[in-house]
Amino acid sequence: MARRRIIAGNWKMNKTPTEAVELVNTLAGLVKNDDVDVVYCVPAIDIVPVGAALMGSNVNLGAQNFYIEDKGAFTGEISAPMLKDAGVKYVIIGHSERRDIFGENDVMINAKVKKAFASGLSPILCCGESLALRKAGVYKEWIARQIKWDLDGVSADEVKKLVIAYEPIWAIGTGETATADQAEEVCKMIRDQIAEMYDAATAEEVRIQYGGSMNAGNAAELLSKPDIDGGLIGGASLKEDFGKIVNA
Ligand code: PEP
16 A cells, blocks of 8 residues: 655744745745645634634644643643644644653653544644664664553554654754654664554554654655655745645
8 A cells, every 4th residue: 555645844933823824825825835734834813814814735733742631720732622623633743852852751641642543633642862872883772662652552453544754853943854864774674663662554554654854855856755754844844845845
């Protein structure tokens, strides 16, 4: 079964609601591609206006985070059912910025993956190593451990609907991209790990993205690799270049 390509923009903490709608309109004619799932993961406050602006388009609405409870005394948080009700389809979980800046650990990330599935959202689960871990030569073990912890108790049927984003931290926002071979090595390793934890059919279906300074110039080569099914794009998702990545 051929896996469908998925190109997701991670807008991070960028764009006011007014600017967000402007960006949707700027990109509208550039991101059309019936063979690709296109996703905008926007700041929480932009979800409703961007959702309205995307009506009738091929672009899916995405979020960047949520808290694991449905509702209650959790000041400042939003829940998975709230995202679902607002039309969100995909949600990023375990981005390195949430792990490093906001202290999210694999126990929390695992709870979020389960909650997303229980709420009808498709997680984009991020994993990846620091420069120190890459230099120490233990990056594969590190990523394998992240995957094991983050998917603890998640069923094979759910994993078939999962998107995993391999994002080496040293390549995020640095302009330094992993080479296509470096990215493929880890994406293949992740697929092998899923086969080991589940079965070959599940590994064949799970979609694996590369993320880390992907841009209009390097996307085609990265996306030509057999185990790279798409991209999670930060900086370049805020520019017209995003359309070139969707159509790379
Ligand atoms: C990201 O943060 O998910 C990312 C890939 O960022 P950038 O493309 O800017 O490196």
